[in-house]
Amino acid sequence: MRVKRRCGCSRQKFLIFLVVFAISFVTVVNIYHEEIYKLQKEYKRNMDAEMDVDSWIRQKYSHCDGHFTAYGQQFAELHDVIILPNDKSFYIPCKDIESLKYTFDFGKEGTHLNNWMEKIQPLKKEEMPSMETSVKKKIMVAVQRYEYANLYHTMTDWYNVFLVTQLLHIDVDNIEVLLFDNSTKGHMDDTWNTLFGEAFKVPLLKKPVIVERLVWNILGYESPVNYHGLQNLPYVESFHNFFLRKHGITDLKNLHCDSLSIFFLWRRDYIAHPNNPGGEISRKIINEDKLIESVKKQFPKAKVFGDNLDHLTFQEQVKIIANTDVLISMHGAGLSHIFSLPSHASVLELFPLYWMKYPVMNHFEAMARWRGLKYSSWQNLNPSNEVAHWYTYVPPSVLVQHILDLYEQMCADR
Structure with a gap:
């Protein structure tokens, strides 16, 4: 009796299907990887119960002989920065600016920090134009506001400034703020001065500014305050006490x-x-x-x-x-x-x-x-x-x- 051999056609079809599926999946991920990441970020904002902000300090990237240091893809610290009027660049002493590569975390709103990375340029003080300069001895925190008239989003910025001072062990009473947005004056502008000393608006600069130590603030949308699934907010009571103290309230x-x-x-x-x-x-x-x-x-x-x-x-x-x-x-x-x-x-x-x-x-x-x-x-x-x-x-x-x-x-x- 003649025995029929089972055909391997089904197995071949299945393997072809798997290959096609894998190629299609990889293609889709490559094309839409940013959109997929943004969806993941939205999920994290509402579902993540813990956030270890102290680990950002341990995730350290340093370049340009220490003139640029980034932390945890969230914020950065620059030394001997020069900011020129009507110029959106950050000039720092750097011998190898081409190899300065770093990417900051982002969500669906994007992040200006990655744009700022592209605006870092090499420049020494002696190469500056012969103009009167303003030298900032205090530590400056650079902030890009998005919704300057909204208290919730402004609160995320205020909290972020406070947070980076805690993580970098900076005296919060010894800083000033550089506001990089071009917003009109809002009803909360004066509170920036109340909390952090004088706030300077970069678009209004009339002469070059030399900042000995400049911190790029955490993006407002990436603030821990915007991660509503967290069981605990880092430094929340310290921020509460700081906020009241700065407004002259000491008797609780x-x-x-x-x-x-x-x-x-x-x-x-x-x-x-x-x-x-x-x-x-x-x-x-x-x-x-x-x-x-x-x-x-x-x-x-x-x-x-x-x-x-x-x-x-x-x-x-x-x-x-x-x-x-x-x-x-x-x-x-x-x-x-x-x-x-x-x-x-x-x-x-x-x-x-x-x-x-x-x-x-x-x-x-x-x-x-x-x-x-x-x-x-x-x-x-x-x-x-x-x-x-x-x-x-x-x-x-x-x-x-x-x-x-x-x-x-x-x-x-x-």
């Missing part, structure tokens, strides 16, 4: 459960920057007075008040927040004031129907967690609570119950 508020300070941070229409000439904003509350009345009725001995803060100086804003036990606000950048709250405080964050609290919308829940504060949120799910011009009706009884729950958590052991 104690919790008195029989006389709470309950503050509503209102969102109201205002012109924050030239790109919003109409001044209309979203996530506003239509029944502010009724909420104040209801909370006062429930807590007759408490100080219950509200304000939109935008008409106050930043120092006045910080003073109010530093003396608040319960902070209530619609989701918005103003909640970045969480960094100024007392360590016993609690936060109630409100969301309208059109601004759902998705897992990635946890900026301020993360801030509260890092500070060890009590946190609660309310999400409107009733369409009839939404009113024209971005107003939301917040049910007073629901809000009062949230505050009662926070009160129980704060005062359970008192």
Whole structure:
């Protein structure tokens, strides 16, 4: 009897399929590697629970005889830097500038630090144009702002400046800031001076500047503050204490459960920057007075008040927040004031129907967690609570119950 031999065609087809698949996969990865990396970065920002910022110092790259040193793909330190007016280059003494190669970490927003790398040029002091110069003896931190009128993004920049001083063991009271963006004057510009001495805007320079030690700040979008999955934020209480001290607040508020300070941070229409000439904003509350009345009725001995803060100086804003036990606000950048709250405080964050609290919308829940504060949120799910011009009706009884729950958590052991 004749035995038929099994055909290897199926195996050959399968091997061909694997080869084609592998080639296609590698091709796609090569073409879209940046997009894939950006997706991975977004995942890390929301899911990574730990970040070892101290390891950045150990991941050290030095070149140009120590005139350029980068750390952990996050920030860099340059020595004997020359910055010329109307020139976006960084001039440093370097014999082998061509071999200076380094890449900084980035997300979907990109990073100006890689662009700055391309602008490093060799130049010695004696080769400078014969012009009057300004020599900066203090350590300078170079900052590129992206959203100068937004408190949340500005807070990431402030925190980053503080963080690099801690990692490099620099006295934060002995630095100055170089702002490299070309933004118009904003309502938080003066706070840069309050926190870090005089802030200089590079586009306004009239003469060459020699900086003996210049630190490129961590990109705002890459700030640990922007990694909301972290269980702990490095140096958070040190930053909190520094922030209050710089605003003249040294007496920290104690919790008195029989006389709470309950503050509503209102969102109201205002012109924050030239790109919003109409001044209309979203996530506003239509029944502010009724909420104040209801909370006062429930807590007759408490100080219950509200304000939109935008008409106050930043120092006045910080003073109010530093003396608040319960902070209530619609989701918005103003909640970045969480960094100024007392360590016993609690936060109630409100969301309208059109601004759902998705897992990635946890900026301020993360801030509260890092500070060890009590946190609660309310999400409107009733369409009839939404009113024209971005107003939301917040049910007073629901809000009062949230505050009662926070009160129980704060005062359970008192």
